[in-house]
Amino acid sequence: MxxxxxxxxxxxxxATRTRLTNELTYQTGFGNEFSTEAISGALPIGQNNPQKPAFGLYAEQLSGTSFTTARATNLRTWMYRIRPSVLxxxxxxxxxxxxxxxxxxxxxxxxxxxxxxxxxxxxxxxxxxxxxxxxxxxxxxxxxxxxxxxxxxxxxxxxxxxxxxxxxxxxxxxxxxxxxxxxxxxxxxxxxxxxxxxxxxxxxxxxxxxxxxxxxxxxxxxxxxxxxxxxxxxxxxxxxxxxxxxxxxxxxxxxxxxxxxxxxxxxxxxxxxxxxFDVVAWHGNVxxxxxxLDRFQSIGSISFDHPDPSIYTVLTSPSDTPGTANADFCALTTRWAVAEHTFRPPYFHRNVMSEFMGLICGAHDAKAGGFVPGGASIHNAFTPHGPDAETYRRARDTTLEPHKITESIAFMFETRLPLRLTAWAVQTPQRQHDYQQCWSALAKQFDGDRHATE
Missing domain, CATH: 2.60.120.10 (Jelly Rolls)
Structure with missing residues (x-):
């Protein structure tokens, strides 16, 4: 399809002869074994590297994994091109x-x-x-x-x-x-x-x-x-x-x-x-x-409590430690918030994973200000973070009703390894040196005396 x-x-x-129409045509499916040719007959049948490929093309393989990787995860694509990449x-x-x-x-x-x-x-x-x-x-x-x-x-x-x-x-x-x-x-x-x-x-x-x-x-x-x-x-x-x-x-x-x-x-x-860009035909899964992202089917709590962000994972790069990703890509897209008796925005947390967050459009439900489309944040492993003071106050005191989060797409890259900043990241004028202050108004609320009399 x-x-x-x-x-x-x-x-x-x-001087460029381009095989291209005014329509972009796509093949569907993730990780499929695709076969496609811009000229009929350019793909060989029955073998990958014939002695004389059609139309005077050169056969060239791109390996995405080692040759002996298990079949289920092996990645490679054969290209049939006008000139080999060694030129x-x-x-x-x-x-x-x-x-x-x-x-x-x-x-x-x-x-x-x-x-x-x-x-x-x-x-x-x-x-x-x-x-x-x-x-x-x-x-x-x-x-x-x-x-x-x-x-x-x-x-x-x-x-x-x-x-x-x-x-x-x-x-x-x-x-x-x-x-x-x-x-x-x-x-x-x-x-x-x-x-x-x-x-x-x-x-x-x-x-x-x-x-x-x-x-x-x-x-x-x-x-x-x-x-x-x-x-x-x-x-x-x-x-x-x-x-x-x-x-x-x-x-x-x-x-x-x-x-x-x-x-x-x-x-x-x-x-x-x-x-x-002279590949006339190719087949493979690289x-x-x-x-x-609007096609992502969000799944969340329909009773109580706020689910971990792993439930929003679109793509993952597994590591050699089961359950711990080399990198995850998570997207927070349009979704309903319906949990009862629950603080609905992301809770205060310290994670073993290091987290980069970006905002494509709209407003993030954990930030009242300071985090706008095109912005970025980094919270390394066990660095405390969560909703700013204004978001916390509003979420704590609001009447809980079903609420649809629309026109907002935020995303995260998570990795099990610590994120080291570059000199550019430290020196750019866009760095917010006062970011930590967004939590400064979180005042002490504990009242031990009231508890003792209840």
Missing amino acids: NSKLSVEREVRDT QGTYRLIRKDSNALAPLDVAPLPEAQRWNPQPLPDTPVDFVDGLNTLAISGDPATLSGAAVHLYAATIDMDRKAFVNTDGEMLIIPQQGTLCLITELGMLTAKPREIAVIPRGLKFAVHLPDGPSRGYVCENHGSAFRLPDLGLIGASGLANRRDFLTPVARFEDSDAAHELIAKTGGQLWSTTLDHSP APYKYD
Whole structure:
């Protein structure tokens, strides 16, 4: 079953022969074994690497896991392309130990941290140049943890591509639509949607409706997958059929392109004498995908008490410790709050997991102010946090009636590893140095004498 989304795209390079219609066509399902070809007959039948692939194409495999990973979790895609990826120049280092990529050489900060939205640049900046790293956990060299980036871009990546060998990238637009041109096809992601680019896959970002900003979780561990449902049963949370993957499309271009690679936390650049988006056909289960957060089926309490945020998990990257994620992506979307005799906003808590939170739109139900769309917060392991003083007072004294939370989407990245701030995160003017003060008005309420007389 295919889903189609109308999109306009200008092809600036007249020397480029592009197999692309005015409609974006998607394949549905999460983690499926997809087969797609832009020219009929380009996919070989019965074997992956024939002696002479059709139309003079080259066969190339992208492995998302080790060769001997169990079949149920093995990831790989075969591409049939005009030129193999080995046709590239020598790389040169372009960003080393910069504020955007290097964490401070200090332990994670023990208090809560929060940032205002990053302003859009007033100069031309593309997606890669507009990436700034806020925090890092673990290390891509050990295939553990994740990094949190903010992006703010104003122009397309023109004859420029990016490949991240450190981890897959979960991209969350907060303002402006992204058109993601990848080796395996093209997809768009607008606010309230997410897109995931697999580790090692080349892509470029265009801005079809102008400047854009948002969030990125760079996952260094096992690839994101759907969480197990357990006692929930067969259906609920994010459903496989709501994930969309692009079909094959290609560019046959001899125009020079810059390819930027992120490896070991550093950026490198090389030159190609052709477009890297020249895959005519492919099959496999390593592929980019998108998901509409409004399709998430929220499940919560219908009696009393506030459920743990794990019930809102959209995607998870499991660790080698059962029950403890390398990284989770949780989304708090439209939902009903009906619990009785309950303090409904998130309770005061100290977690073993480290937590990054962002806001796509609306207002978060635990914050009366200071946390706005495009903003961010970090609460490391066992750092106390919860509703601010005004939210606490209002939630404690309100009359409990069924209440629908609408026009608000917040999300969390959670990781079992501590998040270390970068120098950029500490130094940016958007950092809220007074964040801790939002709890200062939580006055003592205890009255022991009253208890003794009751």
